[in-house]
Amino acid sequence: MSVKGNSVNIKDSPEVSGKGSGAYHHGDLRAAAIAAGMKRIEDMAHPDLGLRALARELGVSATALYRHFPNKDALLDALALEALNRLGISQATAAQAASDVREGFVDVGVTYVKWSVENPALVRLIYDRVGKVDLEADDPSEMGEAFLQLRKGITALMPDNMSGEQRTIAALHAWSLVHGLAMLILDGQVEYDPDMVRKVVQSTEFGSKKSG
């Protein structure tokens, strides 16, 4: 029921559901802050959001955001969740479009790298923030849940002629590979070349034809 769960969300505010345009003072500052924050971070290399600058852009005083987020970290968490959802959508789309399992894995991997390259600061934000979340908690946060979903998606892509430990290793291998490749590109160590990315992802045992 909260705003946090959905992709760029302007509903669920006290007034939008009931009436037309009238609202409190601003309208829906929380959603506006997330939208503006995303836009701001999207074209950065490293996520670096200033509360004052963001508030200025929203036409609101510097401290107004504290009515909607307890502190800066909480705002960044909300942004990371939004980013994570977008990444998840991108991954799911790639998975659905693929014809067979092997191709599916390669496509999803390539998509992961591509999305990371196109949204460098969002990827960094995600992993920055998710590091401070307990994924094994009984009551996982929304972000923790979204992330576990992503992990499950990766494991599901592993061929089923493997089993047990083999499967675990393969999934970890796949995730590490694409994540590392993405990070190296983001950090400027490797030039982004889509063909090369595909070849590298295909060079896994489970990504090559001989294992299908």
Add this chain to the structure above:
Amino acid sequence: MSVKGNSVNIKDSPEVSGKGSGAYHHGDLRAAAIAAGMKRIEDMAHPDLGLRALARELGVSATALYRHFPNKDALLDALALEALNRLGISQATAAQAASDVREGFVDVGVTYVKWSVENPALVRLIYDRVGKVDLEADDPSEMGEAFLQLRKGITALMPDNMSGEQRTIAALHAWSLVHGLAMLILDGQVEYDPDMVRKVVQSTEFGSKKSG
């Protein structure tokens, strides 16, 4: 008059580049700053160095460091270089200790992950800083040079029964794999299990027995 001569520590710092390392007021503030900075960053998860805090620890005024580094970034660069050298030593040691080529690759990969886990903030610092360096420059910085060395070491580990593009792909695969695995562990997504790390590294084609 509290200049205690050269009793001011700073042993083996491989840095101390530049000057005549005499003892002015402090002794050798540059080397001391690097040593203290390293110690400070070493037991952090994310590198987050404050000039004022560092200066306080060194018993020196907040702005004294500006006599030795033009700004904070320059100090961080010096620390990243130091970290990079340590990583290089760790890698070279692992490479030398291995018996054959295939084992060498696995050992070096495992060592990369191990070192990263043991020095999380230093790894982050390295990749943060190296991203802002032009590796293709005609006059590469010390850091750029150290990093290129690391890259060369990785490629050299690839089996020679490959050639051309195959070799490039394999090297990129290997580097991405260990880097990604290290990052996922650092970000708390994957639990650090040395055995599992070794198995994952071995699960590359060039790390498994059938390719040797």
Add this chain to the structure above:
DNA sequence: ACGCTCATGTTAACAGCATAAACATTCTGA
């Protein structure tokens, strides 16, 4: 329609940060 209350936004203030300018001290070379 009145007034109470709470959600929301504003202003002022504090501590911390990186950094710059002006000043003081101390080392070094001619």
Add this chain to the structure above:
DNA sequence: TCAGAATGTTTATGCTGTTAACATGAGCGT
């Protein structure tokens, strides 16, 4: 010995996140 370079300090500026006190206005009960 003495000038100037090297080093460190003081003071000040403008940024940051954050808190506390105050102001406004929407919605609800009467």
